Amino acid sequence: MLMRTDPFRELDRLTRQVFGGSGTLANPAVMPMDAWREGDTFVVQFDLPGVDPSAVDLDVERNVVTVRAERPAREDTDQMLAAERPRGTFSRQLVLGDNLNTDAIEASYDAGVLTLRIPVAEQAKPRKIQISTGQGERQAINS
Numbered sequence: 001m002l003m004r005t006d007p008f009r010e011l012d013r014l015t016r017q018v019f020g021g022s023g024t025l026a027n028p029a030v031m032p033m034d035a036w037r038e039g040d041t042f043v044v045q046f047d048l049p050g051v052d053p054s055a056v057d058l059d060v061e062r063n064v065v066t067v068r069a070e071r072p073a074r075e076d077t078d079q080m081l082a083a084e085r086p087r088g089t090f091s092r093q094l095v096l097g098d099n100l101n102t103d104a105i106e107a108s109y110d111a112g113v114l115t116l117r118i119p120v121a122e123q124a125k126p127r128k129i130q131i132s133t134g135q136g137e138r139q140a141i142n143s
Contacts, residue, residue, distance in 0.1 A: 031067070031092050042100055042118040046092070049112035050085065056114060058107050063096045065105070067114065099123075 035044045048056065048069050057068040068091040074080075096102060099121055106117040 030086050031069070031090060033092070040120045042096075042120065044094065044116040044118070046114040046116075047112065048109075048114055051112065053109045056109060058105075058114075058116075060102050060105060063098060063100070063102060065094045065096060065102070065116070065118075067092050067094075069114075 032047045033044060035042070037043070044065075046067055051069045051071050055070040055072075057066075059066045059068075068089065070089045071085070071087050073087045096118065101119045101121040104119050108115050108117075
């Protein structure tokens, strides 16, 4: 038999029920994310353990990326001894800067991790500016 030994976990569950946070994955802490830059690519990873890849939806509108996923409720009627894995539909939004090319986002899903690879936009990449020298005439400014 499985026994709970953490009284604070039960208090946290009751607090979410009373004060909101219905226990769905709307809470970003339940869809943890890491983000970093690899050269000219911005990489974001979301943890979605137990979520079927067909239940993950990724939308981009302007510079806002929305990740939606669903972990369905259990269908069996057996008595639950512990229910700590949130179920339901949940989402998370990222507001990206204009320096990223949202038209070229690549997404992959492996072992419960959704990985987004977003390239840096060409206009945001550092570039060299050539300096020209001229032999033009100098003009005096008279006031």
